[in-house]
Amino acid sequence: QQQVKQSPQSLIVQKGGISIINCAYENTAFDYFPWYQQFPGKGPALLIAIRPDVSEKKEGRFTISFNKSAKQFSLHIMDSQPGDSATYFCAASIDGANNLFFGTGTRLTVIP
Amino acid sequence: DAGITQSPRHKVTETGTPVTLRCHQTENHRYMYWYRQDPGHGLRLIHYSYGVKDTDKGEVSDGYSVSRSKTEDFLLTLESATSSQTSVYFCAIRGTATTDTQYFGPGTRLTVL
Numbered sequence: 001q002q003q004v005k006q007s008p009q010s011l012i013v014q015k016g017g018i019s020i021i022n023c024a025y026e027n028t029a030f031d032y033f034p035w036y037q038q039f040p041g042k043g044p045a046l047l048i049a050i051r052p053d054v055s056e057k058k059e060g061r062f063t064i065s066f067n068k069s070a071k072q073f074s075l076h077i078m079d080s081q082p083g084d085s086a087t088y089f090c091a092a093s094i095d096g097a098n099n100l101f102f103g104t105g106t107r108l109t110v111i112p
Numbered sequence: 113d114a115g116i117t118q119s120p121r122h123k124v125t126e127t128g129t130p131v132t133l134r135c136h137q138t139e140n141h142r143y144m145y146w147y148r149q150d151p152g153h154g155l156r157l158i159h160y161s162y163g164v165k166d167t168d169k170g171e172v173s174d175g176y177s178v179s180r181s182k183t184e185d186f187l188l189t190l191e192s193a194t195s196s197q198t199s200v201y202f203c204a205i206r207g208t209a210t211t212d213t214q215y216f217g218p219g220t221r222l223t224v225l
Contacts (some may be wrong), residue, residue, distance in 0.1 A: 006154070032212050041215030043202050044117075044155065089154055093212070098143065098162070099170065100214060102154035 001054045003027060006094050006103025010053065019077040023090035026071065030092040034100075035075050038087045047088070048075070060089050080110045115139045116217035120201050124223045137183075143206035144186040145170075145214060146178060148199040153203065155197040161186055164224030180202050193224040 006023045013019045023033075025031045034049035050064040050073065058062045063076040075082055090103040115138040137143060143159050143162055147170075148209040157170030159178040167178050175197060177189045190197055200221050204214040 002153075016194075034212070035217075041218075043204075043218050045216065046213050049212065091155075098145075098160055098168075099157060100145075100155075101171070102156070103153045104152055 002104065003101035004090055004103045007092050008106060009104070010107045011109070013080045013108065014021060015080065017080050017110075018109070019075075019080045019084070019108055020023070020089055021075045021090070021108070022049050022072065023074065023103050024070075024072045025092050027094070028071070029094045030101075032093045033064070033073050034091050034093075035062075036089045036091065036102075038089065038105075039052055040093060042064065070112075073074060077108075080108075082110045082112050084108060085110050116203055116205055116215065118217045118220050120220060121218065122221045124225065125193055126225050127194055128192050131193050131202055131222065131224075133188045133222070135186045135188070135217060137186075137203075139205060139207070139215075140183060140219045141205040144180065144184075144203040145206070146176070146188045147188065147202045147204065147216075148172065148197075149164075149219070150199050154207050158188065158201075172217060174221075190222075193222075195224050198222060198224045 035043035035047045037047045038044040061078045066073045087105045093100040117136045119134045120178045137175045145160040146158040149168045161167045161180040168197040202219045206214045
């Protein structure tokens with residue numbers, strides 16, 4: 001049973017456009033929601049993370065929007081660039097981040 | 113890759129053989145993790161360690177064992193490899209109980225024939 005459901009599976013965006021990836025969860029005990037970026041042949045790298053006490057967090061072109069009541073969170077990539085082409089994973093955890101549950105990933109392709 | 117190395121980086125083995133993957137960190141971090149990554153499943157936690165000789169099971173621990181005799185090394189063992197254990201294995205580390213970020217190593221691609 002997938003603890004965190006992620007969509008879409010793949011996404012193609014024009015350069016300069018906005019990329020949006022969505023995740024949903026059921027376990028209301030989750031209290032940490034990171035997003036990871038992974039390039040081919042590499043390990044995932046933390047991109048941005050949020051806790052449920054805020055509804056939005058922005059770092060550069062990357063923004064997490066969090067809707068606690070709907071149990072959903074999303075990643076927005078503004079002004080998408082070809083270098084953003086990668087696989088993105090959302091995740092959620094409780095208990096000091098030992099049990100980190102990942103979504104199934106979204107392969108983003110940004111077309112020049 | 114945050115001072116994490118994994119060895120080997122690639123391995124092909126046969127069903128029924130034992131396999132040990134090694135994760136080595138130079139960060140002196142307390143927490144270490146083993147994940148497997150499979151298409152359609154994302155990353156799933158196999159086992160983790162919260163100190164030397166202290167380990168616990170994750171979501172998909174069946175068929176795997178771990179050991180941690182030194183802070184810097186975390187070993188993952190497949191006692192008798194099966195084709196269903198063909199995957200990419202990632203090690204991750206985390207510094208303290210109040211730090212949430214997990215840093216991942218470069219991965220080991222394991223193929224079980």
